Amino acid sequence: xxxxxxxxxxxxxxxxxxxxxLDQVAKVRGYSRxxxxxxxxxxxxxxxxxxxxxxxxxxxxxxxxxxxxCIDRVTDRDPGDVQRLVDAASRNVSEYHx
Numbered sequence: 022x023x024x025x026x027x028x029x030x031x032x033x034x035x036x037x038x039x040x041x042x043l044d045q046v047a048k049v050r051g052y053s054r055x056x057x058x059x060x061x062x063x064x065x066x067x068x069x070x071x072x073x074x075x076x077x078x079x080x081x082x083x084x085x086x087x088x089x090x091c092i093d094r095v096t097d098r099d100p101g102d103v104q105r106l107v108d109a110a111s112r113n114v115s116e117y118h119x
Contacts, residue, residue, distance in 0.1 A: 033058070 035043065047057040068074050095102045 043054055043057055046052070046061070047054050050057065050060070052060070091106065092103060095106050
């Protein structure tokens with residue numbers, strides 16, 4: 022068995038708010054608390070170590086600019102396509118992000 026598959030027990034003290042959040046993550050993802058913590062370490066660990074992260078405000082602003090430009094282009098081509106674009110985006114959000 023390689024070191025990457027050997028699981029070590031770790032004791033962690035959490036505030037009641039942190040534990041509530043952990044339980045919410047576990048419930049939403051269908052995970053155990055341990056799986057939720059492992060996921061958090063795998064996702065956040067590399068970003069913390071490298072000093073990078075996701076600037077959510079900037080990402081959302083970029084998305085809004087792209088959406089506005091896309092709607093302008095679609096409207097210029099065929100105003101009826103705007104609703105089809107919104108419907109497709111809604112389906113994708115439900116399927117891939119909700």
